[in-house]
Amino acid sequence: MSLALDQPLRVVNVGLELFASALEAAGVCVVHVDWRPPAGGPEVAALLARLDD
């Protein structure tokens, strides 16, 4: 996607469900992710961020 801002918003929400509900209330298409921390905690997440390309 380019910087063009004229497309209707289509959102994936990762985290607080409240934000998905607020977007739905505003009429936005949203898919909410039932997010859980990766097993192994923050250290593993940091490692994944480096490898996950």
Next chain:
Amino acid sequence: MPVRTVVRRSYYRDSMVLMRVAEALRALPGVREAAALMGTPANHELLVSAGLATEETKDAVPGDLVIAIRADSDASAEAGLAEVERILTERRPTDAAAGRALPRTLESALRQMPDANLVAISVPGDYAKLEALRALRRGLHVFLFSDNVSLGDEIELKRAALERRVFCMGPDCGTAYINGVGLGFANVVPRGRVGYVAASGTGLQAVVSRVAALGEGVSHAIGVGGRDLSAEVGGIMTDLALEALAADPTTEAIVVISKPPAPAVVPKLETAIGRIAKPVVVCCLGARPAASGAGRWVATLDDAAESVVATLRGGAWAPRPFTDVPGVRARLARARTQAPRGATILGLYTGGTLAHEAGLVLEPLVGTTAYRLVDLGDDEFTRGRPHPMIDPEARAARVREAGQAAEVGVLLLDLVLGRAVHPDPATPLVAAVYDARRAAAAAGRAFVAIASVVGTDGDPQDLRRQIATLEGAGVEVLPSNAQAARFAALVIRPGLEAALLGGS
């Protein structure tokens, strides 16, 4: 009194769900205190201080959920634990109705919505970079609400975004609007012709709300996170956002909102603004332009709103301390009867930029020793718990403490409305103000409570009702944060009247 605890190993729920669990438990008959939290070191301290720690809870690790209940009887505690089970297994109504299973990862969500163009992320800071990178690498815009993300990680994320020419709005981005649609804490405002670049969520909320009251709407508001104009980040996203708004045909004027940029970044910002053919209003609270000429620099959020509307309409504009001087005089006569001599001002804020702005207004008027400002949305207060705009308890507790503090003569408050914000923030705030007044009265003291409300007529909380609730409790509600801070100064420094209200 029995304390019952349950530890669920490797069981994550977000801070909002846990807040709901704890609230529901406290409302049950016979339950005296309850906690629902992840087993982080800070939360272990909380459990100990609340007298809720047990042998069972002490081994809980950050990935474990801890539930603790102190109740009048075993039966009440058992009922509480059953209620926990019910709330934790509740499904989102919209997904339950549609018979949908929720995706567990960004990848599976994108299979459900292959044409998604933005990913909103509000996971705990330790995990935010991983999720944001996954989205940016797919060329998707990111709205990153999470805070507690390191500066190094922020730079890496923003460079990744720049490379793909997408926005990384945040970390610590409270509010944004794309195509007039609000993300995060967003006031309901009309779509319109003012575009924003905002390094401040509540600052943006304050300006869009005031601009809406003046009859203008928002085209896009690109949030960039509070550190974008730091020397280290160097305004990577601010530059990109200015470029996008300059090219956007629906945007006729631009407002830049931020705390002061690093001195090294100011000339760069001015150069970027200088290239834009549209009018640009700059509200970098506490900063002045290095080389005048580019953009109209204003001192407060109020001024930014009024100035941009006047610019669009081709009218003259000059800043003014108060919009309703006779109204302020009447309030002042009332307030002065309550504030003790030698009183100081305590500001308890949920909006960081509003707290910062209050400091800028107060310092030259009353001096640095006459006020203290606390931003309860700061990283140190939000680790492992919801933002105070969602969960009013942290501030309410400090309001109650203020009632015991002999030196506090003025309590200065903000109340921020909008989508995703607490459904009725005035009610718990007012309850705390009443408690504080009782505590002060018992010690033969009184204080003046002053507030401003950021909100619009379209917000779900009902702006008028929120103001009425505050005023019903004797809180003086001023039309903006800067005016509230000036009013606080007038209450403790009668000598300022001529300067702020004109001769009488």
